[in-house]
Amino acid sequence: MSLLEQIRRPVEDLLRECRTYMCDRMTADDPFVQSMLDYIIGNMGKGVRPLLVLLSSRLHAEGVALGERTNLAAMLVEMIHTASLVHDDVIDESPMRRGNPSVNNRWGANSAVLCGDYILATAFDAGMTSGHYDIPTFIISAMRQLCSGELVQNECNRTSTMTRELYLDIINKKTAVLLSTSAAVGAVAVGASRECVERMTEFGTALGMAFQIKDDILDYDVDAQTGKPSCNDLREGKITLPLLSVLESADECERQRLVALLQAARTDECAVEQLREIVTTRGGLQAAQTLMDDYMNRARAVVAMYPASDVRRSLELLCEFVAARNN
Ligand code: FPP
Numbered sequence: 581m582s583l584l585e586q587i588r589r590p591v592e593d594l595l596r597e598c599r600t601y602m603c604d605r606m607t608a609d610d611p612f613v614q615s616m617l618d619y620i621i622g623n624m625g626k627g628v629r630p631l632l633v634l635l636s637s638r639l640h641a642e643g644v645a646l647g648e649r650t651n652l653a654a655m656l657v658e659m660i661h662t663a664s665l666v667h668d669d670v671i672d673e674s675p676m677r678r679g680n681p682s683v684n685n686r687w688g689a690n691s692a693v694l695c696g697d698y699i700l701a702t703a704f705d706a707g708m709t710s711g712h713y714d715i716p717t718f719i720i721s722a723m724r725q726l727c728s729g730e731l732v733q734n735e736c737n738r739t740s741t742m743t744r745e746l747y748l749d750i751i752n753k754k755t756a757v758l759l760s761t762s763a764a765v766g767a768v769a770v771g772a773s774r775e776c777v778e779r780m781t782e783f784g785t786a787l788g789m790a791f792q793i794k795d796d797i798l799d800y801d802v803d804a805q806t807g808k809p810s811c812n813d814l815r816e817g818k819i820t821l822p823l824l825s826v827l828e829s830a831d832e833c834e835r836q837r838l839v840a841l842l843q844a845a846r847t848d849e850c851a852v853e854q855l856r857e858i859v860t861t862r863g864g865l866q867a868a869q870t871l872m873d874d875y876m877n878r879a880r881a882v883v884a885m886y887p888a889s890d891v892r893r894s895l896e897l898l899c900e901f902v903a904a905r906n907n
């Protein structure tokens with residue numbers, strides 16, 4: 581049994597129910613729009629966010645049947661994530677997502693943007709129709725932060741600038757917020773106390789920060805199975821933690837040379853390879869790994885506050901999974 585299957589075990593039935601709930605609502609009258617939705621739903625990822633919602637609900641409501649509120653929360657976080665990636669591939673002009681042609685590659689950028697919008701509108705339509713207004717209200721601020729994080733990141737790419745403070749703020753907004761919201765809203769959905777919701781927010785934030793740093797490390801790994809070419813961040817002019825760590829310890833002359841290489845990397849594969857080599861040999865990946873481990877330990881410490889159970893074990897294994905993944 582794979583690690584992910586072990587993590588899913590305590591909520592296997594709920595995951596199936598949740599998928600049916602989502603497919604029943606992610607529909608379109610028009611066959612063309614439906615075909616786009618089918619393609620996108622068929623190419624979704626590992627479902628870490630809805631899994632986190634379900635585990636958090638289960639953790640705070642043991643032995644009780646979970647209701648529509650949990651399914652709704654799980655669907656909303658997954659659909660925000662899905663739509664954000666459809667839009668992200670347009671922004672990054674990425675031809676592939678998870679080893680398959682991206683939506684923009686198949687139908688063009690205009691249709692991809694519109695389809696992302698359609699997914700968001702449909703998800704929140706379902707949220708409002710359900711009458712559980714607190715759930716979409718809780719989640720929508722995550723979407724706002726996601727957009728804000730992406731906007732700041734875009735501006736940093738455009739100007740080839742980055743600071744540690746900005747980097748941490750960007751990855752918090754673009755990744756950690758949706759994971760912390762997933763963990764928190766799972767607790768909200770079953771009426772957990774404010775203290776528990778705050779604890780889940782802390783867990784999800786730490787896990788999400790570690791998740792994005794791992795993503796940024798994997799981008800340098802030529803053997804990673806991410807479904808995308810390695811070093812894409814460099815080609816996009818993106819300064820992530822491995823390169824940032826090297827820039828921080830470089831003198832002004834060296835820093836300028838690295839920034840020039842980054843600008844050249846948009847079109848020059850030799851510059852990409854040189855930067856990869858520099859970041860690797862000067863300990864950039866190791867520095868990023870150290871900070872990732874630090875966040876992971878924070879996430880583990882929160883989980884350790886709960887009494888032992890199969891759900892707590894799944895959350896512990898989720899930390900292992902994020903730390904060890906290569907895709
Ligand atoms: C992937 O980043 C992208 C995100 C984590 C967020 C993208 C957010 C937006 C485009 C804002 C719009 C939001 C909504 C809800 C429509 P990445 O490019 O580092 O990762 P990748 O390598 O997987 O593409």
Ligand code: MG
Nearest residue numbers: 668669672674
């Ligand atoms: Mg991208």
